[in-house]
Amino acid sequence: MTQCVAKLAAAFALAAALAAGNAAAAGSRTLSDMNSRTVTVPETIRKVVPLSGALRFLVYMQSLDLVSGMERIEQRHTAAGRLYGLATRDLARKLPIVGEGGPGKLPDFERIIELGPDVIIVMGLDSSQIANIEQKTGIPVFSLNYGAPGVLDVQSTRTALGLLGQLLGRSGRSAQLIAEMDRLEADFARRTAGLETEDRQTAYVGAVSLKGVQGITSTDAAYAPLAWAGGKNVAAESGKSGHLFIDPEQLLAWNPAILFLDAASLTTIQEDSRKRADFYQRLQAVQKNQVYLVMPYNAYHTNIEIAYADTYFIGKTLYPYRFQDVDPAAKADEIFQAFIGLRGYEALKKEYGGFRQMEFGAQHGFR
Structure with missing residues (x-):
């Protein structure tokens, strides 16, 4: 147990040193995430680790090239139930596992530190969970949210896509997705216009x-x-x-x-x-x-x-x-x-x- 803690501490120290060096060399910027937190990240994002279902949004954003690790739950379930998993099947065979994934499961902090992502992207976690991940890894955590579990919130989805576009430097893709959402919802409204209650x-x-x-x-x-x-x-x-x-x-x-x-x-x-x-x-x-x-x-x-x-x-x-x-x-x-x-x-x-x-x-x- 002592040896494990020592290894984690050493890895954390290395990660902190690398993060400081990278920030100094490449510059940094601040963004507000969906938990109203101010997050400082490198000017250019080259590597990310998505947790708690955030991988789906990396697929939407055509940004799998940035993903450096995946949760085991994402590697196991690549069938049609999570349609985005069809897009990550090949990647799932290659990337290291950064934790089990799923409700109540902590990520593998040591593995994440070893991978050295510029930012960890999470979906739907509360502030205490986010603080724990940041404290244990020394890596900035950017939080997204698109509604309560099982409830579709399209406005929060739009916000999440827009913020992710800013974070990754891929705002063109987020604008494209939001425009597609607007187009579909406008089509629904057009087709059902004039329907009386009865x-x-x-x-x-x-x-x-x-x-x-x-x-x-x-x-x-x-x-x-x-x-x-x-x-x-x-x-x-x-x-x-x-x-x-x-x-x-x-x-x-x-x-x-x-x-x-x-x-x-x-x-x-x-x-x-x-x-x-x-x-x-x-x-x-x-x-x-x-x-x-x-x-x-x-x-x-x-x-x-x-x-x-x-x-x-x-x-x-x-x-x-x-x-x-x-x-x-x-x-x-x-x-x-x-x-x-x-x-x-x-x-x-x-x-x-x-x-x-x-x-x-x-x-x-x-x-």
Whole structure:
């Protein structure tokens, strides 16, 4: 234990000396991060270590060339559930591990010090966690945030992209991404303009994944894709905002016309629907075969590109005449290309079944 502490202290001393030398040689600048902290970083950023889900934003920013280490959770999970992982698969085989990653897991301070990044970029950590990382490594930590876990906050996303562009010296790319967000949201608004309240289809989004798969009672009162698509979210009648769990009887009372299910939790829903077929058959959406599968956009924080793709599928389901020119699969690939540089819909379809209408039978439940 003493030897380990000594090694860490030595590594910290070396890192501090190198950081001081680099700052003196290359100059430094100060930026404010999303925790309202003033962070001093080198004038030019050449190496970064992203933690707590920040790697996703490095993919968005086309800045994987700066990444010097990855969390193990990011190296293990490079499948379609985190679409950006398809872009990091090759890199994941080469880069050193800087900690396990995931909620409540500390990074490998010694390994980070050895790598000597110019800055550590974190997502959604509180001030005490950030202070601990800075204290243990002697390396500046730049904090980003784009909403509470499981809740899509597009304005915070825009802010995070803009600040990251400033930090990395790649503001052109952040401006490009923000313009794409503006374009998509303007298109949603144009397509749903003029919808009267009484014309809006009532819908419920169930099995919304949050820190893992969930059942039918897991929902989001402000589910962004449904709002963008012009649907009337019955969960909003709860008076709550964001993610919540409801009583099953409340779902029966709301009895929405259309039911959307988060594909990440499909196995859980299928098992439950076999066991409680009577419950599901009481829902008009099930009776009228109006149950649809949407792609999960919460996996180690929010994958905004999947949320935008979900919107087009939901919109075409609710109001086909307003989205008649949209092929949801092709539109998804167009969005994925803009955000992560590849067409990933087929990977999503292979893993989750893709956008589709569900079938229900009393013997087999949903399939």
